[in-house]
Amino acid sequence: MIPAKREINDGKEELEEVIKRIENHINEKKSYLNPDINLKSFSKDIRLPERIISRAINRIEHKNFNGYINSYRVKECKRLLLSEKYEQYSISAIADEVGFSSRASFYKNFKEIAGVSPSEYIKSVNN
Structure with missing residues (x-):
């Protein structure tokens, strides 16, 4: 049925x-x-x-x-931020790479999803 x-x-x-x-x-x-x-x-x-x-x-x-969709973008961004291949890229350039079309949207979504700003994320991972 x-x-x-x-x-x-x-x-x-x-x-x-x-x-x-x-x-x-x-x-x-x-x-x-x-x-x-x-x-x-x-x-x-x-x-x-x-x-x-x-x-x-x-x-x-x-x-x-x-x-x-933004949760996938943030996940990919986190991966790229830790990648040697992308270490010379600015955070904004990586945001563009993962599909964010505006810097404001990227920072807002990253902080909302990851709980910290992108630079705070990098610092926490490097410590």
Whole structure:
């Protein structure tokens, strides 16, 4: 028996499957690096309706789409900040590399997600 449409969209197991699909796509394509990514373009890329993506991220990850993408960007930024290859890059240049289109947005999101500023993060890791 095929479940009712509402059950497909709202069931925790189904939403967790959607999250797995989103994560696989993001990790394979590194779509978070695109500064122009938005829910509409991501929806087309992954071939899932916007509302399903949004609902899964909201209910499973407790974030909105932009917050979810920014968490990937901050994770990648933290990795690059510790990489020898990027040690000559400024923090702002690394922010550009990971898809942040504005310095203000980068610093706000980094501090919100990591709990410290980028320079404080570097200092804490180097100690």
